[in-house]
Amino acid sequence: MAPALPRRILLKATLLAMAAPTMTYAATGRAAAATLPAPSAWTLRPFELKDVKLGQGIFATKRQLMLDHGRGYDVNRLLQVFRANAGLSTGGAVAPGGWEGLDGEANGNLRGHYTGHFLTMLSQAYASTGDQVYVDKIRTMLGALTDARAALRQDPRILSVTGKFGTAQDNVRGSYQYVDLPAAVLGGASAVTLSAWVKPTHNANWQRVFDFGNNTTRYMYLAARNGSGVPRFAITTNGPGREQGLNGTAALPLNQWSHLAVTISGSTGTLYVNGTAVAQNTSMSLTPSALGTLANNWLGRSNFSSDPVFAGAFDEFNVWSRALTADEITSLQGNRAADSSADRGDLASYAFDETTGGTFADASGRELTATLRRTWGGPSHPGFLAAYPETQFIDLESRTSPDYTKVWAPYYTAHKILKGLLDAYLATDDDRALDLASGMCDWMYSRLSKLPDATLQRMWGIFSSGEFGGIVETIVDLYSITGAADHLALAKLFDLDKLIDACAANTDTLNGLHANQHIPIFTGYVRLYDATGETRYLTAAKNFWGMVIPHRMFGIGGTSTAEFWKARDVIAGTISDTSAESCCAYNLLKLSRMLFFHDQDPKYMDYYERGLYNQVLGSKQDKADAEKPLVTYFIGLTPGHVRDYTPKQGTTCCEGTGMESATKYQDSVxxxxxxxxxxxxxxxxxxxxxxxxxxxxxxxxxxxPREQxxxxxxxxxxxxxxxxxxxxxxxxxxxxxxxxxxxxxxxxxxxxxxxxxxxxxxxxxVRVTIPFRLRVEKALDDPSLQTLFYGPVNLVGRSTSTSHLQVGLYRNAALSGDLLPSLTPVSGKPLHYTLNGTEFAPFHEGTEDPTHAYVRRSEPGIAFGNTDSGVTNPARSDGTTLLDEIWAGAPFHNKGALVSRVASTVDSWVSEGLLTEADGEKVVSTAGKATYVP
CATH class of the missing domain: 2.60.420 (Maltose phosphorylase, domain 3)
Structure with a gap:
């Protein structure tokens, strides 16, 4: 029997034979807008954001803060990393801090993700408001991204800036560009002078002005900054430990032109900075002739791969086959080499204003043409678009263990960019956005379709490095517009079979998994069900949802601790300062919404209300800020925790999703x-x-929720x-x-x-009346640890105490079971109450007050209607108290029903030996004498 073809190959063959999907593109709404076709599998349909206008209230107030942020923020700052990566001018823009820049965490290996979020935010802002300013920003970004993609498809070209004498070659930081010189550049000289004008723009140590060598053993370099931050020249044939060197005495100023020169003659080497000899070594035994012919002769790049590429501009670079005199070095300070007493270098001479494109003519007469190159090679493959090279994607294909300093979720970043482009297309109908998005998917398919299934499964299973976010959902959405079979086939290449199969079988394997790495992939699998009809996707998603909610859910709707899941039903045991990553709530809302389109089980919208009205609203600070969106990363749930609205300088994944949340509050009304x-x-x-x-x-x-x-x-x-x-x-x-x-x-x-x-x-x-009542929700693993809810609103204590507040609520409980009578309303502050001197306020208020989301329930004595029985409140081994069991029967139609419940419960506890008969009689008597709020 012939071996069965892998499922992926069979699927690809099927897809290639398919006609375009039945879902068709349709223009609608404003003249400049497109519509994403609704899947035929959905029994419900959402409305577009433009169809639902928010009225005044807590959502509109929060949204306005984000709209103002988006309106005022200079998008050129976001584009800086894309332009730099492509070797284009950044116009002096400064990239945001944190994750969205070269100096961010893990070497900025997630840069570009925030730009995608911002595009989505702008698109939603425009859809909601129709304000032209958002379209203008979107179009600016699409133009820049189109230019960046085109530049990445070309060999690098000189970026001219004002030089010392004319124009100079600028190496934008993040472009990974350097100048490659021919092997004969040193000419085997035994005496030499090397001279360069440089304008460094970054203070990273070990940036090379030049480095001539074969490897990390045999080389000769001049670093703009050594480990101490001053210039250093070194030559060796036996590695770093045997370097013969010259060190400067002061750091080169940033953003200013400096002249560096090195002379070697006989046993003497001299380092000059701006015409002054700052170091001399008279016992040198090595000259360029000792190095022989070298393979790597670079301006701006080091033979040590961990060293940074030089960031800044180069003007004239000359090499002479003799040691210039001090007077000749001085002459170079105010003149071009050709006009100085030294004249042009006879071994090599490059004046970067004398050429264009990606090559540099040699004026020495030796015709040693130099070439501008990128450290990662290139040009990039068709369709590629990112704010860093393809190297992260390539590395991931052979990676077996996580290391986010080298590879940090490249397909996650690709998802954010892709989603931003698709949203921009839907908002503006700008074909550039669709072209960029389609190109990205074509490029991903060209890479991933060539990899074996085993490689893909390994890749997607690596924590962080293999994270791909909601890319499957976005690819399927794009496919619904393009109808390209390769796009649907691409979505299938992100199948994480082990997880899908376990969830489809309702086997909970979530313990120890990174939460937000896995939540958004299930929205994609639901969309794959929509596109393919494969029921395992939808079944897996539904079962997965049930494994998280309520089994790993905090009261506010969030999940995860330090980004990871713990064992099922462990809530109190996972409360920490790093509880409830905000991205998780964002993605659980998306998944709940999508599942509801297929199955109108009210539990999905119950969760949606919980997560939206509490964690998502509360994750946005109630404060205006032009620079930061002010959104939490983690929601610490430890006693007295103060929310951090600017984590990691404000450009994390959660700030990105927070911008999106705040501009689509109306999407599920x-x-x-x-x-x-x-x-x-x-x-x-x-x-x-x-x-x-x-x-x-x-x-x-x-x-x-201030109105019931x-x-x-x-x-x-x-x-x-x-x-x-x-x-x-x-x-x-x-x-x-x-x-x-x-x-x-x-x-x-x-x-x-x-x-x-x-x-x-x-x-x-139509008038809808929804009476609220105060209730508690108990941690699944510790019933005494509880969180308070008034209707949909989570109430948190505001106290600097770092111990759980002790709270008693039964004494004044109403016959309805409402615990609110135990609290005192705060005049003029809706939804604010006090209890035992502590103010309780809605979680959704974005303040920096220390809060207590969970309190310790303490009901030491049995009392009814403020009448104390004098009897201690007994408890079962699981922590359930007598009062818990009595009030579990609420609501009570009248006092008699409550007293009857008290009597029957007391009888049960007495018969079990948990309460004495005499104490039981006191309890029943007290219940009968007390007065109650209805």
Whole structure:
């Protein structure tokens, strides 16, 4: 029997035989906008951001801060790393700090990711507001990225800047460019002078002005800065330990022209800086003739691969076959070499204003033409676009262990850029964005399709280095527009089979995995289900969601500790200063939303409300800033933690996703059925929906969550549809709906959608009442550690204490089970309360107050309605107390129902030997005498 073909090869053959997808491109909305086709597998459809306008409220206030940031930020700063990488002028722009620059963490190996986030943010800002300033910034970025890609496809070309005497060659930091000189440049001379004008722009040590050598054993170099920051010349035939050297006495100034010269004659070597001899060695035994013919003769590059490339400009470089005199060196200070007493170098002479392109003519008469090159080779392959060379991608293909100082998630960075380009295309219909995005996917397919399955599985399984974010989702989205079979085949090349198969079998293998490396890949797998019909993708995604929520979820909706997952159902045991990475919440919202399009299980939108109204809102500081988006990385949940809104200088993954979140708050307020027969109201948020297919508007007027309900008004015309109103799972009683003042029959069930079906007319008004109550949610592994919720709002204590606050709540509990009567409202501050002198406030407020997201529940005595029984509150071995079990029966219709519950519970505990009969009688008696809030 012939061996079976690998699944990937079979899939590729199938895809290549497929016609273009049934989903077609359609123009819509503003004249300059495109629409992403909705998959036929979705039973619900989202609305575009432009169709939903936010009204005044907490979302609009937070969003305005981000809109202002995006409006004012100079995008040339973001483009700096792309232009530098391509050897283009950066126009003096300074790249952001942190991860988005050459000096960031891990050598800036994630640079470019933030530019993608920013493109997405601008695109969403434009879709939401129609403000032209965002389009202008997008078009500037697309133009620059198009130019950068084109430059990367060419051999490097001289970048001319003002020189010492004319124009000079600029090596932009991050361009990895150097000048390659012919092997005969030193001419076997026994005496020599080397002279150069340089203008360094960075203070990294060991940048070479020149380095002539074969390897790290035999070489001769001049460094602009040695380990002490001063110029150094050295020559050796036996490695660093046997160098014969000359060291300067002061650092070269940055951004100023300096003249360096070295002379060797006999046993004497002299180093000159700006015409002055600063070092001399009279016992040298090596001259260039001792080195022989050398393979690597470079300006700006070191034979030591770990040394940085010279950043700055070169003007004249000359080599003479003799030692110039001090007077001749002096003459070079104010004159071109050709006009000095030294004349041009007779071994080599390059004046960088005398040539263009990527080659430099030699004026010595020896015709030793020099060539501008990149350390990583090149040109790049077609379609490649990044802010660093292809080397990270190439390295990953053979890498077996993580090292983010060498390879830091190149496909993750590619995803952010690709997503930003696709969003820019959808927002502006600018063909450059689609061309760049398609080119990136073509380039990725050309690399990855040539690799064996085993190599791909190894790559994607490497922590951090193999992280690829939500790239699969974006590739499938692009495929829905291009119809290119290679694009869908590319998406399949990111299958992490071990994880997919485990999740499809509902086998939890998440312990120890990097959380945000894996959450976003499941949105991609859902989209692969949409495109291919392979059910294992959708099954795996649903099961994966259930492994995280609630089993690894903190109360605010976040997950992970120090970016990783721990064992299932361990919550209290994972609380730390590095809990709940903000990216994780962002991606869990995306996954929940996408799963809801397939399966209208209210649990997905319950989670969406939790994560959005708490962690996502609370991750954005309530403060304006022109330079930083002010978004948290981790949400520390330890007692007294103060949120850090500018981690790692403000350009991390979480600040990127935070910019996106803050410009799409309205994306899930409303969904519609695919046949337009129903409108889902998922979130109670002040907003106006324009539902063009029905010819109506739907306006919510509310101050939710400061208001316990919402008013929905139909406008524009008449239409028949079902209005599906989400009944939150925490809304266990009192949810009511009226239409034009008349109550709607039916019993809304918590954790469901309540349907109102009718033919709607303009002016129809729906009032939704959603009574809040204060409740607690217990850590799965420690019931005494609890977090407080008032309706959808997580309330956190504000206290500098670094120990868990001790909180008792049952004494004044209402018959409804509402614990709020134990707290005192703060006048003039909605949703603020005090308890035992501590203020409790909404988590969504982006302040720098020390907070307590979890408190220690302490109910030492049994009391009802502020009447104390004098009996100690006993507990079971799992931590459940008598009062816990009594109040678990809430709501109670009246006092009698509560007393009955007390009596039955007491009887059970007495019979189990957990409470004495006498104490039990006291408890029941106290419950009967007390008065209660309804």
């Amino acid at each position: 409303y969904f519609r059925k695919a046949d337009n027969s129903a409108l889902y109201v998922n979130l109670y948020s002040p907003s106006t929906l324009t539902w063009s297919e029905k010819g109506v508007t739907v306006t919510q007027t509310t101050d939710y 309900g919402s008013t929905i008004t139909i406008g524009g015309g008449s239409a028949s549809f079902e209005l599906k109103l989400r009944v939150p799972s925490w809304a266990t009683s009192g949810f009511r709906v009226t239409v034009n003042g008349s109550a709607v029959s039916g019993t809304p069930a918590a954790g469901s959608y309540f349907t109102v079906s009718r033919t709607w007319s303009s002016g129809d008004t």
